[in-house]
Amino acid sequence: MIKKSLITLSVLLAMTLPANAVEPDEILEDAVLETRARDLSRQVRCVVCQNQDIDSSNAGVARDLRILVRERLTEGDSDPEVLAYLVARYGDYVLFKPPWKPITYALWLAPGVMIIFGGIAVLFVLFSTRRRRNSTENLSDADEAEIAEIIEKSATKKNMVEN
Amino acid sequence: MKRLVFTLPIVIVLVLGGFLLWGLNPGRNPSEIPSVLISQPVPQFQLASIEGVGVPGLSTDDVAQAGEVVVVNVFASWCVPCRAEHAVLTRLVRQDGVRLMGINYKDKPEDARRWLDDLGNPYERIGSDLDGRAGIEWGISGVPETFIVGADGLVLFRYVGPVTGPKAEAKFMQALEQAQAQAIESAAEPAQAMAESSS
Numbered sequence: 067m068i069k070k071s072l073i074t075l076s077v078l079l080a081m082t083l084p085a086n087a088v089e090p091d092e093i094l095e096d097a098v099l100e101t102r103a104r105d106l107s108r109q110v111r112c113v114v115c116q117n118q119d120i121d122s123s124n125a126g127v128a129r130d131l132r133i134l135v136r137e138r139l140t141e142g143d144s145d146p147e148v149l150a151y152l153v154a155r156y157g158d159y160v161l162f163k164p165p166w167k168p169i170t171y172a173l174w175l176a177p178g179v180m181i182i183f184g185g186i187a188v189l190f191v192l193f194s195t196r197r198r199r200n201s202t203e204n205l206s207d208a209d210e211a212e213i214a215e216i217i218e219k220s221a222t223k224k225n226m227v228e229n
Numbered sequence: 230m231k232r233l234v235f236t237l238p239i240v241i242v243l244v245l246g247g248f249l250l251w252g253l254n255p256g257r258n259p260s261e262i263p264s265v266l267i268s269q270p271v272p273q274f275q276l277a278s279i280e281g282v283g284v285p286g287l288s289t290d291d292v293a294q295a296g297e298v299v300v301v302n303v304f305a306s307w308c309v310p311c312r313a314e315h316a317v318l319t320r321l322v323r324q325d326g327v328r329l330m331g332i333n334y335k336d337k338p339e340d341a342r343r344w345l346d347d348l349g350n351p352y353e354r355i356g357s358d359l360d361g362r363a364g365i366e367w368g369i370s371g372v373p374e375t376f377i378v379g380a381d382g383l384v385l386f387r388y389v390g391p392v393t394g395p396k397a398e399a400k401f402m403q404a405l406e407q408a409q410a411q412a413i414e415s416a417a418e419p420a421q422a423m424a425e426s427s428s
Contacts, residue, residue: 127364
């Protein structure tokens, strides 16, 4: 009984695996090329459903691009060459990882710059409150004398008013 | 130093605020992909004609060496918005004398033929892109898409989606007029240069 339900459960669980967009007729016979193709497809954005890579997209253009990637690979293109071929037609936009070039400097550097500026700001705030606290604890003798004088003066003034 | 400490946060807030305002602009379409084809020569492609339609096929040279501004429209009979756009394109050809060439994207020849028989054929050339490979060369993401190619064979403008409705048509017409003005200008230039050198 337990054995049976376990088998049923495992069969059901096996069915919950994500459906693959790559169709059998697209897959290359050469396993090495196929892994390279899968790897590349995961780096390429589908231009129709824009937050999906072409490896998992069911869009028609995505399928065409998958086939194209495999075609380029079988013709002997290197991985960067395949990506360059796609970029020439669809722009940097098809790459999930934007390349490092002048137009993307802000994109790549912004997080680091923000962390540095934020860190400086935090340090600045912490440091300045500590200094303020320290300065209230340790008054110089001259300051103490001045305060005593002010208190005395106001006290005598008060007495005068009351009288 | 003190001044910097006070002004820096304000500057940062202004810059960030500017970006956020830009992001909130309802006229901006974040899914719009800028075309790499703009100001580039017409991509390499060669397409056979659709049998029985009566217009020749389409290749790079037909578009690039037309010597005039050419509108290239990617369409398919299975594409519903194309049907609406067809009327606009037909009007462009009939009224404004625009040179219109078509890429029939992933369409069965008999379907395309029936569609054109039904609605009329405003295209002077139609290439049949059965496997969608020419579409990839043009960097399209779907149909319809419409390109304006200048007289010098450079792609000047790309419109994604149907050119229908006053807003889209105005945008497209503006680009088309610009392209035509540019073509007239560049046609006048060599003549002028010749006149200058002879005098």
